[in-house]
Amino acid sequence: MSLDGVSLIFGGKDTEPVLAVDSINIEIPQGQFVAIVGPSGCGKTTILNMLSGLIPPTVGSVKRHGEEVTEPSRDIGYMLARSALSPWRTARKNVELGLQFHGVGRNERRNRAEELLELLHLEGFANAFPSQLSQGMRQRVAIARTLAIDPDLWLMDEPFGALDAQTRLVVQAEFISLWEKSKESTVLFVTHDLEEAVLLADRVLVMTARPGRIKSDNVIDLPRPRIIDELRFDEQFKAAEHKIWKELRSEII
Template identity: 45%
Template sequence: MSTPALQLADASVTFVDRANPAARYTAVQGVSLTVGAGEFVSVVGPTGCGKSTLLNLAAGLLAPSTGTVQVFGQPLQGINARAGYMFQAESLMPWRSALGNVMAGLEFRGVPPAEARAQAEDWLRRVGLGAFGDRYPHQMSGGMRKRTSLAQTLVLDPDIILMDEPFSALDIQTRQLMENEVLALWQAKKKAVLFITHDLDEAIAMSDRVVVMSAGPASRPIGEFAIDLERPRDVAEVRTTPAFIALHNAIWAVLRDEVLKGYQQQLQVK
């Protein structure tokens, strides 16, 4: 078997309140998770189950309290230089145009300006924004900003793509267009993807595997499902197939109780 692109082994993250060291919160506990090279893996679970914590472990933004994180067989130390991270929140610099935003990462890496510009223009074309490079974020729609963020991530040609609910703020039509664009780009490049989402339909439509997390605290994987739907896929059309509906029912049977637990915990906090 080939070495996984990303591997979490018995990883846990416990946060300690510096003002009160006795106050501890374990977000995830005993998580073992792999993403193969070229594999698209989604993680679903209730609010507060530590999905973003897992992504931050994979990015090297957090170190595990226990357990290990490996990238292509090597222990991860510090920031994961082989990963690109597409955030849920807006990550564009408002004072830079779309072209300037996509060029930024290349410039920070020391790529000569002319080469950085050519690569950025190429990726803007790939995401359908070839004619909008001079637009600033406030001049773009939500979908255009997401396309720019996608180009900003992919222009660096990362081996691993980390995505934290990147389309949750979009309307359903724009969201489905973006999902299909991501799948088309992924199909061409076959990078490893770890995708975080609350939307079970989205997870099934896009992924090779779906991992279900338990309600927090001390969240852990409680189910893993292979998504054997034929590729390439259209995310809207595949939702109507019997195979998709069967997968949705099977995963929801595991996820439903955890969502209810998470909801009850939120009510108690309020």
């Protein structure tokens, strides 16, 4: 996947044009876990939207598997901080939703959804409605729903941002161990939490304040599988986080 000389300008006709992102060049090999950090409003969501094919860049090109991205594709999983579950569907029916779009038959859908809920430790909650689940459980249902379509690319926009610190740790650990099982899918993970970025990613991109540019590209050379609740206290981890923090800090403060 690549962004080549990508800039994006919002508005222009009736409103003042806004240069949201400026001259972005990124190349991401398949199977890499990349985190993007940067101050609020620097264009992180805009980058995900361009990668997903939801909005075209004003200048430059966005490519996946060597081809220009021109429209949303079904092998992309997109997850947000408050991924909306359908309130009138049970957890299982929510997970089945993506499979339904793919034309998977009823029984297979059901089995697959139950398997995924089990994988995310939600067995026993298949028939619960979102309102009966905690925030953390809802977010795990959203992960299961995204997993169901077996995405080749995960675009995650502060996916765990709405969770309390402890729940977040549990959901992060579940997500990273699922991904580490195959490491086949590419992940683009936007977060305002630098610790989260360094704990999870192979590589952390730091963006400047708007107009967003790539300020630095940092390889996170920590072994996998990562036991994130322990890794947080590791000296090598702390040094990596501190180094990146110094760059991020000047964009935020």
